[in-house]
Amino acid sequence: MDLLDNAENINKLLARYGVKFGIYKNNTFQEQLFPFDAIPRVIEKEEFSYLEKGLKQRVKALNLFLKDIYHKKRIVKDQVIPKDFIFASSGYMPECEEIDPVKDIYTHISGIDLVKGKDGNWYVLEDNLRVPSGASYPMIARELCRRSSPLTFQKNQIEDNRNYANLLRKVLDYVNVEGHTAILTPGRYNAAYFEHSYLAEQTGAHLVNGHELIVEDEKLYFVDYRGKKERIGALYRRISDEYLDPMHFNPESLIGIPHIFDVYRKGNVALLNAPGNGIADDKGIYYFVPKMIQYYLKEEPILHNAPTYLPFYKEDMKYVLENFDRLVLKDVAEAGGYGVVFGDKMTKQQKEDFIGLLKNEPRRFIAQEVIDFQDLDIQEGMEVVARKADLRAFVLMAEEPFVWKSGLTRFSRNPDSFIVNSSQGGGFKDTWVLSH
């Protein structure tokens, strides 16, 4: 297949286009290429339509959950979720209480991480509802692959994934209250800067940093280099809540926009995604997502979670202690593959310390069965080797949620690792969804 022969060229082009992933660790910033593997992940049409149904259902429920948590909190009053899991979570932001985001949408862009087990079932591992990144990588990779090997795409019936920008634009326009649309980036040292600039270019939105936006008369404006002001009605902000507005959150934020939160609260700008979403992608809340689906939609969940235990519940704690060596334990406050430990990889001392911590702060951890997920083939030099891979599916929400017919497939380059996060140095693949 000539696509594979061109793999090296495509990687060179990706490097030239600046497809990079910055990693900030131990106080140093390193930018590394995000290695692309030319063998695509292929998902059959039927299989994808199953995923699609499940993903839409899941995101719908998560969106309803967010509205409920920041208003009536029925799900807590009805004792479906213990209140400790809401109010003790760092993702819960009382500042967002009683705010009505435009058209009641919180989860404009969701990145749902799934794996396919060796048993053939898909499992959801994580919901990313704050600023999930990654859509731009398969977009540009597809573009380059099509150029280097047009025949491949003529012979195979593959859903075109280059429409992501249109889908995103549709969401931005749907919630825009009046004026222009912009993508807010913290700047070129951000891990996902390539993505910010690429999405801006592809959607036709302004790419702006905090200094170019100002608040006046309780509205948000973009000031261009000539000093001309344009009202912004929808802002796809790629900075976290904490840094959004130094007048309301972290007072030391230099990348935020003073008073933007006041504008948002008055309904004078749509922020994508809504502030406060962190409560819904908290690892402790993850356990309750299937229950949310039953509670809000009165439906049975289509997609399954990985089997998860909450040491917070006595019977789960017992199970976790008895099966410690089989399980993976995750700190609910951490993200990006950090704070994840495998029971069987610990020394005796580490294990004792960890169990002490677990007993002290049971709410801080979740335990999961290690899912033996399917390997995907990747090229390594001249060889083809098998590596663990996951899939980040993107769900966008306007009137209804819709699923992008592609996704970011990430793989671990280390043969023994189950952790595929790009911030841990993994690579990516294009995801082909077949159209027949």
Added chain:
Amino acid sequence: MQELQFSYRMRLDFSEPAAKHQFTLRMFPKTDARQQIMECEVKLEPECNLSKGEDTFGNRYLYGEISQEHTCFSVEVFGRAAVDRKDVFLWREDEINRYRYPSRYTKTGEKLRTYFAKVKKESGKTGYAFAKDLMDQLYRDIQYRQGVTTISTTAEEALIQKQGVCQDYAHIMIALCRLEGIAARYVVGMMLGEGYSHAWVEVCTDGVWHGIDPTNRRLVDENYIKISHGRDYQDCIVNRGVFLGGGIQTQTVKVEVKQIERGA
């Protein structure tokens, strides 16, 4: 009940001109069951347009922007208040949930946990009685000292040092109350006399908010005027600002609270 006259002066001097100065001020006492604000005026220099807001904790704030260059920014808030001794009833059950768990400044570490276990064992009480024991104990164990802690010192750090100012006393007290399962919040306000603004604690037990001032080992009475409350210091920052230039900034705060003589 007594009537108080108060003034809160805050002044920011810049060594070089500052411009595009955006600010948010949370320094306006509000009428509640304990205090009635009969008069409250604000003077701001340089003058500018102000917008009003109320945050999720119920604090009122003013915000605005001074675009022209200036070397001094000053705010004066003054007025009259009638203050009572009584506690404030909780009017919405679920509003206390946000005050029951560790926040940025009140995260529990090893030191807080062992200290808590010790005090709890010695006191043996629960609820408001326990909170009062905590106040006594903190007053004995923590030394009031300026300059050893900063605005970013956490409860855990302050307890390790065993020294600090009202902000630190309040944070430690809040962290310990929350360990006991008592909802506790941070309060910024003014106290009878002359000096700086003050911080204390409110704990909610049996549906009532009780004011406790661990720095002075005193239950909050009619000599205290409350300005704002929140989970910890960060929710109550009196003046938040972002500006261009400015060089070195020096902040001066002067608070004055006097009794109004009856018939005067």
